[in-house]
Amino acid sequence: MCAKATMEEFEALLNESLEIDTPDEGSVVKGRVIAIEAGQAIIDVGYKMEGRVDLKEFANPGEESNISVGDEVEVYLDRVENARGEASISREKARREEAWDRLEKAYGAEERVEGAIFGRVKGGFTVDLGGAVAFLPGSQVDVRPVRDAGPLMGLKQPFQILKMDRRRGNIVVSRRAILEESRAEQRAEVIANLTEGQTVDGVVKNITEYGAFVDLGGVDGLLHVTDMAWRRVNHPSEILSIGETVKVQVIKINKDSHRISLGMKQLQADPWDTVADKFPIGSVHQGRVTNITDYGAFVELEPGVEGLVHVSEMSWTKKNVHPGKIVSTSQEVEVMVLDVDPVKRRVSLGLKQCLSNPWDSFAANYPAG
The missing domain is CATH 2.40.50.140 (Nucleic acid-binding proteins)
Structure with a gap:
């Protein structure tokens, strides 16, 4: 009788264990670090399964791993059992899946994403977006050509996703779009504080045959050659030099095109x-x-x-x-x-x-x- 009850209990336990849903291969599961040895973390993912992950997969590009025993982590289950009888798991793929879900939401909402430039490739740079790697074209790094990108490497900063294809694993981002948006906001703020007839100080930014562009602190104004002096000026370089600080008067502001016309002769007696x-x-x-x-x-x-x-x-x-x-x-x-x-x-x-x-x-x- 006792033996019969024991067999029934065993059968019930067996059925119960079989009813437990094992995770699908190709999904992200939670696990706990139970040991660290030989540059790898041994992770118990439950369901009586353990797997190994290289420590470098827990580190961000250019950083050291800070994983320790007892930490709970999410990993990607490649296979339930490999040749060594262990679960084949990957933290890098889990991060990539998490990142793609997050980035697709941001792309759909046209929101900025945070990332860090960590490598140089042909035609641009690679950017780590918290698990997913994106391509940053050289033309999208800044509003002007960048000769030395060294100071930008490893720096956490915002990017705008231009396009992405999850099936192909392609993401293209822009840093320039963020800078242009910031400049537009700054330009609008500066223009809002300017009035026609106002006298302001500016720095000569560029000189052309027909005039000079003067930086008024975030927005450029055009100082035409005919408004530089009452006398005839053959070329702006006769009286101006790049980097020089000049006092100018705001002659006209076009609120729609954000164009500002400046004058110097207007500050002198006619x-x-x-x-x-x-x-x-x-x-x-x-x-x-x-x-x-x-x-x-x-x-x-x-x-x-x-x-x-x-x-x-x-x-x-x-x-x-x-x-x-x-x-x-x-x-x-x-x-x-x-x-x-x-x-x-x-x-x-x-x-x-x-x-x-x-x-x-x-x-x-x-x-x-």
Whole structure:
């Protein structure tokens, strides 16, 4: 009777043990570290199964493993039993599965993910996203080309997922998108604090033929060559240099395109305000030839004020002659003010009026008859 009861109990226990669901191969299971030996962690994953995992699989790229006996970990079950009669498990694959689940949610929600650049490959870098490895193209590292990526290696920082394919195991991320977004926010904040007519300090960032770009603290403004000085400026490099701090006035702000127009001459007195008083009609002045055209020559009377000597006002005797045959650039000449229009910012000058008219002396020396 007793033996019969014992057999029944054994059969019940056997059935109970068979009813216990063993984990599926290819799934993530929980386990406990029961020993560490020969560079491996022995992990009890339950169901009377143990497996071994290299310690390096518990470490992040560039870091040491900090796993110890008694720790609970999640591992990936490759096979229930391998050739050694142990469970074939992997912490690295478990981390990858966890990471992919997390990253797919972030990608769907267009959220940033945290990672660290840990290697260099052809065309870019590898990034550890907490278990999954992503590719960072060289063009997506920064808003400008990066010559030395050393300071960025191993640094925890945010990335934006551009595309991912779990079946192929491909993830492409961008650091540049994060920086551009931050710059856009900073730019919007700076622009919101600027007003037209405001005077601000800026640093010359770049110089071109048509002007200079000035950094106003997170946003660039264009200082056009015509707004640098009241006088004629042939090239911005004549008065500016890269890295120089300048005081400028905000002339115009386009809120939609975030474009800012700047000026320097607006902070100085406009010389045209006093032209009529300084250069009355009929007065004679010394000037410098600044530009020669087919129809005449421009003469600078003072910085910021130029007048035109029309070709017809250059010589009493030379007709249909190019102005360049009579005067040359940078030549000092004496001119007479013939007309002044401060509104249109025009001064008409005469060169021949400062010379005696040969026709008058001819008429005096050679009377009719």
